[in-house]
Amino acid sequence: MTFHGGPDGGPEPRYDFSSNANALGPNPAVLAAVRAADLSRYPDPRYGALREHLAAHHRVPAGSVVVGAGASELIHRLVRLRRGPVLTLEPTFGEYARAARAAGVRHRTARSPGEFLDLLEGAAVAFLAQPNNPTGELHDRAFVREAARRAERSGAWLVLDLAYAPLSERPVAAAAAAFRLFAPNKAHGLTGVRAGYLVAPAAEPAARLAEAAPSWVIGAAEVAFLRAQAGVAARTWLRGTLPTLFAWRCRLAALLRERGYEVQEGAANFVMARLGEEAAAFLRARGLRVRPLFDKGLPEWARLSAQPPAALAALAAALEERG
Numbered sequence: 001m002t003f004h005g006g007p008d009g010g011p012e013p014r015y016d017f018s019s020n021a022n023a024l025g026p027n028p029a030v031l032a033a034v035r036a037a038d039l040s041r042y043p044d045p046r047y048g049a050l051r052e053h054l055a056a057h058h059r060v061p062a063g064s065v066v067v068g069a070g071a072s073e074l075i076h077r078l079v080r081l082r083r084g085p086v087l088t089l090e091p092t093f094g095e096y097a098r099a100a101r102a103a104g105v106r107h108r109t110a111r112s113p114g115e116f117l118d119l120l121e122g123a124a125v126a127f128l129a130q131p132n133n134p135t136g137e138l139h140d141r142a143f144v145r146e147a148a149r150r151a152e153r154s155g156a157w158l159v160l161d162l163a164y165a166p167l168s169e170r171p172v173a174a175a176a177a178a179f180r181l182f183a184p185n186k187a188h189g190l191t192g193v194r195a196g197y198l199v200a201p202a203a204e205p206a207a208r209l210a211e212a213a214p215s216w217v218i219g220a221a222e223v224a225f226l227r228a229q230a231g232v233a234a235r236t237w238l239r240g241t242l243p244t245l246f247a248w249r250c251r252l253a254a255l256l257r258e259r260g261y262e263v264q265e266g267a268a269n270f271v272m273a274r275l276g277e278e279a280a281a282f283l284r285a286r287g288l289r290v291r292p293l294f295d296k297g298l299p300e301w302a303r304l305s306a307q308p309p310a311a312l313a314a315l316a317a318a319l320e321e322r323g
Contacts, residue, residue, distance in 0.1 A: 004094075005291045005303070006191065014287035015311035017304040020133070020270050022167065023248070023311075024241040025189010033228035034193060037220045045216055050223050054197055057230040063203035066210050067226065069217050070194040071095070071163055071183035074209075075127070078179070078198075079103045081212050082157060084124025089116045091134060091296040093161065096127045113143050120147065121154040129161040130172050134293060134303040136266020141173035148175035157205070163196075164268045166238055169246050177201050184229045187238055195222035245269045248306035255312055256304075259319050270305040272298075279322070286318045 005018035044050070047067050055062040068074035072095045079086055079099040086100040090109045100107035108123065110116035120126055128147060131138045144160070151158035158178040165172040166187035174180055183196040195218050200206035218226075228234055246269070253265045262274040277299050280292040288311075291303040307315075 005289075005305070008284070008289065010284065013284065013289040015307060015314050016289045017307055017311065017315070018289045018291040019191065020164065020167070020268070020303075020305045021186045021191045022189040022238070022241060022245065022269070023305065023307050024244060027188040027190070027229070027234055027237050029231065029233035029237055030188045030190060030225060030228045033224045034190065034221050037224035039220050041220065042216060043218070043220050043223045046210075047218075047223065050227055053227050054199075054230060058199055060199055061203065064200045064206045066198040066200060066206050066213075067218055068196050068198065068213065069222070070185070071161065071181055071196045073194075073217070074181060074196055074198050075099050075159075075161075076102060077209060077212050078125055078157065078159060079105065081208060082124040085122060087116065087119050087123035087126040087156075089113065089128060089132070091293070091298060092127070092129055093133045093163075094295060113139065117143075117147060117150055120150045120156055120158075123151075123154075123156045125157045125159060126151060127159050127161055129163070130174070131164045131168050131266055131268040133164060133268075134270070134272055134291070134296065134301075135264060136268040136270060136272070138168060138170055138267040139173065144173040144175050144178075148177040152177045167242070167245065167269045168267045169242075170267045179205075185225070188225075188229055188234065190225065193222055193225045194218075195226050197226060245306045248308065248312070251309075251312055252304060252306060252315075255316055256319075259316075270303055272301050272303055274300050275302050276300055282322055283315075283318055286314075286321070288315055288318055 051065040052062045054065050075095050076099045080103050085106040085108050087108045088096045097107050110119050160178045161181045163183040180199040185191050185193050253263045253271050256263050256273045264272040280290050293301040
């Protein structure tokens with residue numbers, strides 16, 4: 001099983017630090033579009049108008065855009081289609097490894113950027129999250145370009161997972177030769193809408209990926225969501241939330257450090273903190289949910305997202321009780 005933030009089977013917490021969705025959402029412009037979608041009709045099975053809209057937004061040919069039921073579905077589709085070793089730079093999003101297991105292919109792991117570059121030649125698909133989840137690390141342009149160059153030379157598909165790029169404090173490096181994966185539901189605070197898309201470096205792999213999808217892989221609500229999130233109103237709202245989100249993240253990191261916890265703070269709207277192995281259960285019993293990282297080989301660490309002042313106050317009180 002791959003663990004994500006969000007529901008854990010228990011009662012709803014008072015405050016949820018485990019999900020990285022924009023804590024100021026949902027985006028009203030996008031939510032209105034989703035609510036107005038005509039759910040009585042099938043969408044276009046080829047998503048032609050949507051793909052053209054997204055292509056215009058990214059200034060690419062419509063034939064390079066592939067839509068899917070969120071980033072996870074597209075990750076699995078990429079791996080199934082290539083049928084070869086999957087490479088990741090750890091620790092990172094667990095769905096990459098899960099897709100490799102589901103497809104019955106080898107999962108190779110790198111522990112440093114240099115090792116990732118060295119292992120690219122033997123990979124069929126290589127995933128690189130920008131910013132990375134759970135560390136928040138943002139790789140520089142030189143590394144991304146070199147990874148794209150080596151992948152192009154070896155025939156590997158380099159996939160830049162840009163799920164948190166809209167929530168990054170600094171500019172995100174990409175590369176035209178790489179596949180770019182977008183999952184905008186987190187940035188707009190609508191994680192219940194499962195929709196994402198991929199921009200491929202050429203039309204041929206995009207066509208193959210589109211053909212590998214089930215019929216109507218997303219519905220009318222998801223079409224409306226993807227179209228609206230690329231609009232001016234939605235992007236203006238999102239940009240307006242970022243200063244507050246980053247201020248909350250800084251306050252969260254300071255709160256944790258003041259209480260003696262080691263914190264790793266990256267470019268995105270979340271942090272990693274070394275809270276101890278029992279912290280997640282202790283906090284959950286007090287109505288606070290964090291994302292433990294035991295599945296990533298980091299049993300003492302947890303991921304926490306930027307949350308409003310009331311949530312920070314509740315976290316501070318719980319940590320004071322813990323001592």
